Amino acid sequence: MAEYLYAGYPSAIVYERGDSLDGQPPEALSPIKHLLWGDELTVLDTSADGKYHLVKVRKVEGWIRAIDTQAHRLLEIVFVDIGQGDGALVVTPGGERYVVDAGKGDNMYRFLRWRFGFKEETVLDAAVISHSDSDHYGGFEYLFKAPNIRFRTVYTNGLMENVAGRRAGVLGAMNEAGDHKYVTGLVRNKDELHEFLADAATSAGKRYPTMLRNALDAEKFDDFLMLSHSDHYMPGHGEGSDLVIEVLGPYLEDVDGEPGLRWLGDAGRTKNGHSVVLRLKLNNVSVFLGGDLNMESSQLLLEAHTGIKADPSNAGEIALLVEAARPIFQSDVAKACHHGSADTLLSLVRAINPIATVISSGDDEPYGHPRPDALGAIAKNSRGDRPLVFSTELARSTKESIKHPSVLREQLKELAAKISEADTDEERDRAQIKFEALVDKLDRSIAVYGAINLRTDGERVVLAYKLERSTPAKGWDIYKLEPDPATGRLGYTSKFD
Numbered sequence: 001m002a003e004y005l006y007a008g009y010p011s012a013i014v015y016e017r018g019d020s021l022d023g024q025p026p027e028a029l030s031p032i033k034h035l036l037w038g039d040e041l042t043v044l045d046t047s048a049d050g051k052y053h054l055v056k057v058r059k060v061e062g063w064i065r066a067i068d069t070q071a072h073r074l075l076e077i078v079f080v081d082i083g084q085g086d087g088a089l090v091v092t093p094g095g096e097r098y099v100v101d102a103g104k105g106d107n108m109y110r111f112l113r114w115r116f117g118f119k120e121e122t123v124l125d126a127a128v129i130s131h132s133d134s135d136h137y138g139g140f141e142y143l144f145k146a147p148n149i150r151f152r153t154v155y156t157n158g159l160m161e162n163v164a165g166r167r168a169g170v171l172g173a174m175n176e177a178g179d180h181k182y183v184t185g186l187v188r189n190k191d192e193l194h195e196f197l198a199d200a201a202t203s204a205g206k207r208y209p210t211m212l213r214n215a216l217d218a219e220k221f222d223d224f225l226m227l228s229h230s231d232h233y234m235p236g237h238g239e240g241s242d243l244v245i246e247v248l249g250p251y252l253e254d255v256d257g258e259p260g261l262r263w264l265g266d267a268g269r270t271k272n273g274h275s276v277v278l279r280l281k282l283n284n285v286s287v288f289l290g291g292d293l294n295m296e297s298s299q300l301l302l303e304a305h306t307g308i309k310a311d312p313s314n315a316g317e318i319a320l321l322v323e324a325a326r327p328i329f330q331s332d333v334a335k336a337c338h339h340g341s342a343d344t345l346l347s348l349v350r351a352i353n354p355i356a357t358v359i360s361s362g363d364d365e366p367y368g369h370p371r372p373d374a375l376g377a378i379a380k381n382s383r384g385d386r387p388l389v390f391s392t393e394l395a396r397s398t399k400e401s402i403k404h405p406s407v408l409r410e411q412l413k414e415l416a417a418k419i420s421e422a423d424t425d426e427e428r429d430r431a432q433i434k435f436e437a438l439v440d441k442l443d444r445s446i447a448v449y450g451a452i453n454l455r456t457d458g459e460r461v462v463l464a465y466k467l468e469r470s471t472p473a474k475g476w477d478i479y480k481l482e483p484d485p486a487t488g489r490l491g492y493t494s495k496f497d
Contacts, residue, residue, distance in 0.1 A: 003043040005053065005069040007035040010462050010480055012068035013473060017054065017061050025052045025063040033060050034475035037462045038074035038455040074455045075243060075282045079335065079358045081392040081450025082107040085135030086360045088289070088335070089115070092243050093282070096125040096236075099151075100278070100289060102139030109142035111451070118148045127221065128155045130275040130291035132208040133268075144215040151221040154212075155234070157250050157274050158186035158226035159261065160196055161206040170267050175255050182253065182260030183270065188226040227276050228252040228259075229304065234278065242282070248328070249277035249290075249297070251304045264296040273297030279331060283458025284483070284490065288331035288352050298337075298345035305329075310347060318347060325351035332461060332481060332490050333454060335360065342374040349381045355481055355492055356388035356463055358452045386494045388479055390452045390463065412438055459483060461490070 014033040018026030024047050035041075035057065044061065045054035052063045076091040082103025089112065090098040102108040116122050129137045143149050159171045172185025187196050193212065196202065203209035215221060227234065230252050237245035250273075252259050264270045275291020293301070302310040306324040325347070334354040337344045357378050359370045370391060379387050415435040422428035455462045461481035467474065481490050 005041045005043055005055070005071060006073060007037055007039040007041065007057075007064075008068045008070050009037045009457075009460065010478055011036055011464075011476060012039075012064055014055065014057060014060060014062040014064050017063060023047060023054075025054075029063070031472040032062050033057065033472055034470070035064075036453060036455060036464055036476055036478070038076055040073075041069065072457070074457050075280070075285075077280075077287060077454040078111075079360055079390075079392060079452040079454070080108055080111045082111075082139060082360070084361060085138075086130065086291070086335070087111075087136075087139060088360075090280070094242060098126040098128060099124060099140075099143070100128040101130050101136040101291075102127070102143060104135040104138035106139065106142045108139040109146065112143070112149075113146075118146060121148050121150065124149065124151050126153045126155060127151045128227075128276060128278075129157075130277075130289075131157050131271045132159060132161060133271060133292065134207065136291070137208060137211070140215075141211050144211065144218065144220045149220070153223040153225060153235075154215075154221045155225055155227045155276065156187070157261075157271075157276050158188055158228070159183060159271055159274060160185075160187045160203075161208050162196075162202045163204055163206070171270060174263070175258070175260060177255045177260075181263035182255045183263060184255050184258045184260040186226060186259060186261065187224075188259070190224040193224045229301075230259075244281040246279040246281065247276070248279055248305065249293070249301050250274035251297075251300055262300060264294070269294055269296060273300070277301070279329070282456060284488075285456045285458050285461055285481075286331040286333075287454070287456075288329065288334040288354070290335060290337040290352075292341075293337040293348070294341075294343045295345050298348040302345070302348060302351065310345065312347070318350075321347055322350045326353060332356070333358065333463070336370070336374070336378060341370075342377065344374070344377075346377060346381065349377055353381065353383055354378075354387070355383045355490065356390065356461075356479070357382065358454075358463075359389065359391045359393070361391060361393045384492050385497070386492060388463065388492055390465070392450050392452060 012035045013031045014035060015025060015029040016032050023045055039057060041055040041057050043053050043055055051066055053066055053069060055064050073093050075093055078089045080087045085103040086101040087103040087108045088100045090100055127140055161170060172183045175182050175184045187193050197213045227247050228250050229248055231247045234245035234247055237243055250261055253262060261274045264273045272292035273294045273296050275293055277291060278289045280287040299310040302321060302325055305328045308321050308324055310321060312318040312321050329351040330353050332354060333356045334352050336357050336359040361370055375389060378389055412435060415431050418431040419428055419435060422431060449466055453464050462478060464476045464478040467477050479492065481492050483490050
């Protein structure tokens with residue numbers, strides 16, 4: 001059985017294997033790959049003195065210093081460059097693999113194929129669809145259609161588009177209680193999903209339920225559950241777990257004995273506002289994932305969790321609200337709500353009070369995300385003298401040909417035609433080699449560049465992205481969050497300070 005180790009903090013170098021005939025590294029060590037903390041290594045051999053391991057990592061074999069490795073897995077979150085939208089892979093210290101949103105196109109599928117191969121059946125532990133906007137769920141269509149991928153559980157916010165009028169509203173049954181309207185026709189589990197989809201006309205022409213219907217028919221997931229604040233924790237990750245995952249939203253309310261989600265003005269704002277909101281806690285480190293929260297839902301969540309009205313009229317009331325909210329919302333790293341939109345309550349941003357923020361956005365969209373005033377607000381309300389703001393859009397470092405994959409898709413079509421129409425095996429093999437090289441190029445462009453990588457052991461955090469012009473000795477731009485020796489409080493210190 002293979003032995004696995006992991007690259008040590010904050011990064012490690014793999015050196016050229018050389019002949020290695022005597023089980024020893026060569027005298028002159030030449031770097032061939034720069035690894036990030038937590039990268040998984042397959043151990044092939046160990047030097048006689050125990051100072052080096054011969055390892056395989058991502059198709060590369062070479063030597064690594066034993067002191068630059070560790071035995072335990074980290075919490076890993078990869079904020080994938082999926083263009084406009086959200087998509088993240090979470091790998092827990094226990095090895096569970098969760099896909100939290102998947103963007104609109106096939107970028108998440110290509111990233112996961114690069115990461116896991118999918119050459120045989122691959123079971124991913126969860127698909128978390130924060131809400132039913134296509135730039136968050138559309139990428140799951142590609143994952144559900146892939147032949148070798150299956151999920152144990154699909155988690156959603158319970159809202160389900162339907163043909164207006166068939167269920168009294170485009171998101172479900174509508175009811176009034178007090179001063180508010182509520183969507184009460186929520187789909188909370190697999191049985192209710194079956195019931196909703198039983199009448200095909202209810203979701204005719206609606207992409208989101210149609211995707212779930214096709215996945216259900218193809219047995220692409222075992223279970224289906226709604227998440228809300230009333231769950232408190234994601235199943236399997238309650239208090240006492242190695243990794244605690246709190247569910248802070250959506251906020252479910254009682255509407256004449258039936259669970260409902262508050263109507264926030266229109267269907268779009270209601271879907272966005274009731275995003276699944278998670279806070280991951282590993283020992284002393286916390287990470288906030290807020291979907292597409294907006295002003296209305298931010299206010300609702302603050303009021304629900306603190307019991308304080310979230311419309312303060314003066315600085316003193318704002319300070320009291322933020323002070324009450326911080327034990328619930330404050331996080332060391334946050335995924336910015338709604339791709340860097342300014343449509344988020346400042347009191348919530350102050351309550352989250354991150355050291356580092358990751359913005360997932362794309363350059364092919366009409367919204368101007370991330371908004372300049374959102375960037376200013378995030379930085380102003382973050383911790384430290386040099387708060388970190390990362391952007392998948394800015395970290396993208398691919399060549400221009402990769403930024404326009406439609407050109408490469410045409411090349412792929414031409415090569416596919418050559419493969420099928422080849423007169424000889426030699427012509428077919430040449431075309432096949434070129435085809436595979438282009439596919440690898442597409443996959444690497446998404447997997448390697450633009451993604452913001454987070455690794456933590458619960459005490460320290462590394463945030464990093466691949467450099468455009470990297471070398472075997474320096475392939476990552478790395479930022480470390482470390483506890484202060486005096487206070488133990490996590491923070492970032494620039495090398496320039």
